[in-house]
Amino acid sequence: MSAISVQALTKRYPNGFLALKGVDAEIKTGSFTVVLGPSGAGKSTLLRLMNGLETPSTGSISIGGQTLDGKQLRSIRAKVAMVFQQFNLVDRLSVITNVLTGRLAHRSWVGSVFYLFRKDDMGIAQEALTRVALLDKAWSRADKLSGGQQQRVGIARALAQRPEVILADEPVASLDPVSSEEIMALLREICDRDGITVVVNLHQVELARRFADRIIGMNSGEIVFDGTPTEMTQSVLRTIYQREGIEDDNSLDMALAYA
Amino acid sequence: MKLVDTTPSAVPAATLPPKPRNPLPIWVAATLAILWLIIIDLDISFEVLAYGVADMGEYFSRYGQPDFSDLSRYLALMGVTLATALWGTTLALVVAFFLAPLAARNFAPNPIAYRLARETLNFMRAMPDLLLALIFVSALGLGPLPGALALGVHTAGFLGKFFAESLERIDNGVCEGVASTGANFPQMVMYAGWPSILREALGYVLYILDRNVRMASVLGLVGAGGIGLALHDTLRLFEYGQSAALILVILATILIIDYASAWLRRRLG
Amino acid sequence: MTTVSTWRWPTPDGRPPLPLLAGMTVLLAMLWLTAPVVEVDFVRLAGSFGKMIDFAAQMFVAPDWAYVPQLLAKMLETIEMTLLGTAIAIVISLPMGILAARNATPHVAVYRVTRDLLSLMRALPELVWALVFVSAVGLGPLPGVMALAFVTVGFMGKFFAESIEVVDNKAVEGVRAHGAGWLQVRLFAMLPQALPDFVGTVMYILDHNLRAAAILGLVGAGGIGYDLVMSMRLFQYERLLLIALAIYLVVTVLDRASDRLRSRIIHGKVL
Numbered sequence: 001m002s003a004i005s006v007q008a009l010t011k012r013y014p015n016g017f018l019a020l021k022g023v024d025a026e027i028k029t030g031s032f033t034v035v036l037g038p039s040g041a042g043k044s045t046l047l048r049l050m051n052g053l054e055t056p057s058t059g060s061i062s063i064g065g066q067t068l069d070g071k072q073l074r075s076i077r078a079k080v081a082m083v084f085q086q087f088n089l090v091d092r093l094s095v096i097t098n099v100l101t102g103r104l105a106h107r108s109w110v111g112s113v114f115y116l117f118r119k120d121d122m123g124i125a126q127e128a129l130t131r132v133a134l135l136d137k138a139w140s141r142a143d144k145l146s147g148g149q150q151q152r153v154g155i156a157r158a159l160a161q162r163p164e165v166i167l168a169d170e171p172v173a174s175l176d177p178v179s180s181e182e183i184m185a186l187l188r189e190i191c192d193r194d195g196i197t198v199v200v201n202l203h204q205v206e207l208a209r210r211f212a213d214r215i216i217g218m219n220s221g222e223i224v225f226d227g228t229p230t231e232m233t234q235s236v237l238r239t240i241y242q243r244e245g246i247e248d249d250n251s252l253d254m255a256l257a258y259a
Numbered sequence: 260m261k262l263v264d265t266t267p268s269a270v271p272a273a274t275l276p277p278k279p280r281n282p283l284p285i286w287v288a289a290t291l292a293i294l295w296l297i298i299i300d301l302d303i304s305f306e307v308l309a310y311g312v313a314d315m316g317e318y319f320s321r322y323g324q325p326d327f328s329d330l331s332r333y334l335a336l337m338g339v340t341l342a343t344a345l346w347g348t349t350l351a352l353v354v355a356f357f358l359a360p361l362a363a364r365n366f367a368p369n370p371i372a373y374r375l376a377r378e379t380l381n382f383m384r385a386m387p388d389l390l391l392a393l394i395f396v397s398a399l400g401l402g403p404l405p406g407a408l409a410l411g412v413h414t415a416g417f418l419g420k421f422f423a424e425s426l427e428r429i430d431n432g433v434c435e436g437v438a439s440t441g442a443n444f445p446q447m448v449m450y451a452g453w454p455s456i457l458r459e460a461l462g463y464v465l466y467i468l469d470r471n472v473r474m475a476s477v478l479g480l481v482g483a484g485g486i487g488l489a490l491h492d493t494l495r496l497f498e499y500g501q502s503a504a505l506i507l508v509i510l511a512t513i514l515i516i517d518y519a520s521a522w523l524r525r526r527l528g
Numbered sequence: 529m530t531t532v533s534t535w536r537w538p539t540p541d542g543r544p545p546l547p548l549l550a551g552m553t554v555l556l557a558m559l560w561l562t563a564p565v566v567e568v569d570f571v572r573l574a575g576s577f578g579k580m581i582d583f584a585a586q587m588f589v590a591p592d593w594a595y596v597p598q599l600l601a602k603m604l605e606t607i608e609m610t611l612l613g614t615a616i617a618i619v620i621s622l623p624m625g626i627l628a629a630r631n632a633t634p635h636v637a638v639y640r641v642t643r644d645l646l647s648l649m650r651a652l653p654e655l656v657w658a659l660v661f662v663s664a665v666g667l668g669p670l671p672g673v674m675a676l677a678f679v680t681v682g683f684m685g686k687f688f689a690e691s692i693e694v695v696d697n698k699a700v701e702g703v704r705a706h707g708a709g710w711l712q713v714r715l716f717a718m719l720p721q722a723l724p725d726f727v728g729t730v731m732y733i734l735d736h737n738l739r740a741a742a743i744l745g746l747v748g749a750g751g752i753g754y755d756l757v758m759s760m761r762l763f764q765y766e767r768l769l770l771i772a773l774a775i776y777l778v779v780t781v782l783d784r785a786s787d788r789l790r791s792r793i794i795h796g797k798v799l
Contacts, residue, residue, distance in 0.1 A: 051439055077441030088436025092454045097538040101450050105441025113445045115544070116535040139540055154436075161440055294615050297608040301669045301750070308670065318664045342562035349559060385779040389743040389753070390772060393760045398579040404567045473653040480655070480746060481757065487655075491747075494659050506656065513651045 009059035037218035078105035081158030091143035102160030148179030326500030340485035350411025359422030384416030613676030625688025650682025669750030
C-alpha cells in the first residue's frame with residue numbers, strides 16, 4: 001500500500017484555469033520525492049490536493065489506503081503534515097505554541113481551546129524543537145526569527161504531528177542558499193531516520209538532483225517525467241521546463257546550460 | 260558613435276487616449292441641489308437661525324454660572340452611568356466573541372452559519388439602542404440594567420462586525436498553516452484567529468467602551484438610569500445653573516475616558 | 529513536577545501569562561463591584577424573559593397602515609437632517625481642520641485652541657446638544673441639524689487635521705517652491721492627499737449620524753425619534769412595528785451601500 005495514491009486527478013479553478021489535467025501517481029512509503037517544474041505547472045495544486053486544502057474536480061486521492069473526502073479531513077490532516085513557502089506560522093504566538101498546533105488534531109478540542117496542553121504533548125513539542133535545533137528559542141515570538149529559523153519551526157510543527165507524510169510546498173523558495181541547504185538536509189534526515197514519506201515541490205534543479213530518490217517532473221498540469229535523478233537528462237529537463245508556444249527558447253537553453 | 264539615438268522614429272507618435280470624463284463637477288452640483296431641496300423641505304428658516312445665533316450668545320451665557328451644589332449626587336449618577344457602560348461593553352464583547360468568527364468568511368464552518376451570524380449582527384446594529392432600551396425598560400422596569408442590556412445588544416452588532424472584518428483580513432497563509440494540522444473550527448479561531456488580531460480587537464473594544472459611556476449618559480432620558488434623566492429634568496425646568504453643572508460633569512467624564520482609552524491604545528500599539 | 533496537574537499552558541512556568549491574568553482579574557473585579565450599581569440580577573433577568581416574549585408577541589399585530597404616510601414623512605425628515613447636518617459639518621470642518629493641523633496652522637496658539645475646541649464639540653453625544661439647542665431655538669428639525677453638525681465638526685475637524693499632518697512634505701514643498709500662497713499650498717498640496725480616506729470617513733459619519741438622527745426626536749429635535757418613543761409609551765405596537773422596520777431598512781440600506789463603496793475604493797475603482 002502506497003503512502004499516497006493519486007488517480008486521474010484534475011483540478012479546474014473557479015476562474016476556469018485548468019491546473020491539473022489528469023495526474024496519476026503512487027508515492028511509496030518512506031520515499032523522498034521531489035516534484036519539479038516551472039511556475040504554473042500545477043505542483044502546488046497537486047500538493048494542496050493531497051492535504052485537502054483544495055478539492056479535486058475529478059479523480060481521487062488516498063493516503064495510506066484512506067480515501068480523502070470531507071468527513072475524513074481532520075484525521076487525514078493529522079497524518080499529513082505540510083510545510084509552506086511562507087512558513088505560515090502564527091506571528092504573534094510563541095515558537096512552542098506554533099509547534100503545539102501540530103498536536104491540535106490529536107486531542108479532543110476542549111483543552112486546546114483554552115491553550116491547555118497535556119504534558120506528553122509538551123514533550124512531543126520539545127522533542128520536535130530539539131530535532132530542528134531551536135529549543136533555545138522556544139519562548140520567542142515566531143515573527144522574531146529569521147526566515148531559515150521560521151521554516152525550521154514549520155518543520156517542527158510538522159514533526160509534532162507525528163505524521164506519516166510530510167508535504168513541503170516550495171519550502172526553500174524564500175530562503176538564502178545556506179538556509180536552503182539546511183532545510184533540505186533536515187527534510188532528508190527526517191525521511192531517512194523516521195521513515196516518513198516526504199514529497200517536496202522545488203524549482204531548483206540542483207537541489208532536486210542531490211536530495212531526491214525520485215523526481216516527478218510536471219509541466220502545464222501533466223506529469224512529463226517520473227524517474228530517478230540519474231534518469232533526468234538534459235532532454236528530460238527540456239521537456240519539463242519547456243514553455244508553451246515558444247519554439248526557440250533562448251532563456252530555456254541558457255538555464256539548462258547551467259542547471 | 261552616438262550614445263543616444265535621436266533620429267526621429269519611423270512610427271508616428273501615438274495620440275493621447277481620449278481624456279476620461281471628470282464626473283466631479285456633476286457630483287458637486289447634484290449634492291448642492293439636493294442640499295438646497297432639503298433646506299426647503301425641512302423648512303429651515305435662516306431667519307430663525309440668525310435670530311437664534313444672536314440669541315445664542317445670550318442663551319449660552321445663562322450657562323455661565325454652573326451650580327455645583329448637588330455635585331455629590333451628580334458624581335454618583337455619573338458613576339452609575341460608567342458602570343452601565345462597563346457592563347454593556349462586557350456583554351457586547353462576550354456576544355461578539357462567539358458570533359464574529361461565524362460571521363467571518365474565512366472561518367465560518369458553513370455558508371448558512373455565516374449568513375445567519377452576519378444577519379444577526381446587522382440586526383443588532385440596526386436597532387437604535389434607544390429603542391432597545393425602551394423595550395428592556397418595559398420588560399424589566401426602570402433602572403440601569405435595561406440600559407446596560409440595550410447597550411450590550413446594540414454594540415455587540417458593531418463589535419461583531421469589526422471583529423469579523425479583522426478576521427477576514429488575516430493572511431490566508433496563517434489560516435492554512437493551522438488548518439493543515441487538522442485543527443477544527445474552535446481551534447482555528449483560537450490559534451489562527453484571535454492571536455492575529457489581538458491588537459486591533461482591543462482597540463475596537465476601547466472604542467466601543469468610549470461610545471457606550473456617551474450613550475449611557477443619554478439613555479437616562481428614557482428611564483434607563485444614569486445622569487441623562489437628571490439633565491433632562493433640569494433643562495425642562497430651565498435651571499441653567501444645574502444644567503451647566505451636569506453638562507460639565509458629563510463632559511469631564513467623557514474627556515477622561517477619551518484620554519484613558521487613547522493612552523491605552525498607544526501603549527498597546 | 530509530578531504534583532502539577534497534567535495540563536499546562538505553553539509558557540515557561542506553565543501558567544497563563546501575567547498580563548492576561550492581571551487584566552482578567554481587574555475586569556472581573558470591576559464587574560463584581562459595579563453589579564449592584566447596575567442592579568444586575570440574573571434572577572430578575574430570567575424572570576423577565578416571559579415579559580419580553582409577551583412583548584415580542586404583541587409587536588406582531590396588524591400594522592397601522594394609515595400611519596404610513598406620516599412614517600414616510602418622518603423618515604424622510606430624518607434622512608434629510610442627516611444629510612444636511614453632515615454637509616454643513618464638512619464645510620465647516622475643512623477650515624477648522626487646517627487650523628488644527630500642526631503643519632498648516634498659522635500659529636501654535638490657534639492650533640491648541642482649535643484642537644481643544646474640536647475635542648469639546650465631539651465629547652458630548654448629539655442628544656445632549658440637541659436638548660440644549662431645542663431650548664435655544666425651539667422644537668423642529670433645526671436644532672437636530674445643528675446638534676448633528678456640531679458633533680460632526682468635532683469629529684471631521686480632527687480627521688482633517690490628522691490627515692493634513694501626515695501628508696507627504698515633498699508635495700507641499702513642490703507647490704511652495706513655485707510661489708504658491710498660504711491658502712494655495714493648503715488647497716492644492718495638502719487637502720488632495722487627505723482625500724481618499726475622506727470618502728470612507730464620510731460614509732462612516734453618515735452611518736453614525738443616521739442612527740443619531742433617528743433618536744433626536746426624543747427631545748423634540750425632529751425626525752422619527754418622537755414617534756418612536758410615543759408609540760412605545762402609548763402602547764401603539766401597530767405603529768412601533770412599522771417604525772422599527774423602517775429604521776432597520778434605511779440603516780441597513782445605507783450600511784450596505786457604504787460597505788460596497790468602501791470596497792470599491794479599496795480596490796481602486798473610484799478616486
